[in-house]
Amino acid sequence: MSRIVSRVVLAALAAGTVALAHGAAFAADARKGKDAFMKYGCWQCHGTEGQGSSITSAGKALAPDPMPLDTFVAFVRATDRAMPPYSEKVLPNEDLADMHAYLASIPKAKDYKSIPLLNQ
Ligand code: HEC
Numbered sequence: 001m002s003r004i005v006s007r008v009v010l011a012a013l014a015a016g017t018v019a020l021a022h023g024a025a026f027a028a029d030a031r032k033g034k035d036a037f038m039k040y041g042c043w044q045c046h047g048t049e050g051q052g053s054s055i056t057s058a059g060k061a062l063a064p065d066p067m068p069l070d071t072f073v074a075f076v077r078a079t080d081r082a083m084p085p086y087s088e089k090v091l092p093n094e095d096l097a098d099m100h101a102y103l104a105s106i107p108k109a110k111d112y113k114s115i116p117l118l119n120q
Helices: 002-026 030-039 042-046 069-078 093-105
Strands: none
Touching: 030 042, 030 093, 069 093
C-alpha cells in the first residue's frame, strides 16, 4: 500500500518538475534578471538599475524604457566598440530575456515638479 502511495507521490513530483521547467523557459523573470545583471557585471558599466554610469563614463543608460528585446539581444551579441560582446555560450538567451524584463520593470523617475518639497 505505502509503495503505491510513494509511487503516486513520485509521479506527481516528476510532473510538477516538468511543469516548472516549462514555465521557466517561457516567462522572463525580472527578479532573476536583476541577479543576472549583477552576476554578468553589466552593472559595473551601466549602474545597478541600468541608469548609466558617470564613474566609468562608459555605460549608457539602459532603463527606464529599454530598447526592444530583439535589438537588445542583437547589440549584446554583436557589439564591437567599447562594450565587450557576450556570446550565447557565456550568456544564455534566457538570462538576457530576464535582464530585459528587469530593465523594463524599472519605473521612470518622478518629475521633480510633482514633489512639493523640491518646489518651495
Ligand atoms: C566594460 C563596460 C561594459 C560592460 C561590462 C557592459 N557594457 Fe553595455 N555598453 C557599454 C558601453 C561603453 C556602451 C556604448 C557602446 C557603443 O555605443 O558602442 C554599451 C552599450 C550597451 C547597450 C546599447 C545601449 C544603447 O542605447 O545603444 C546595451 C543594450 C548594453 N550595453 C547592454 C549590456 C548588458 C546586458 C551587459 C551585461 C551583459 C553590458 N551591457 C555590459 C559598456 C559596458
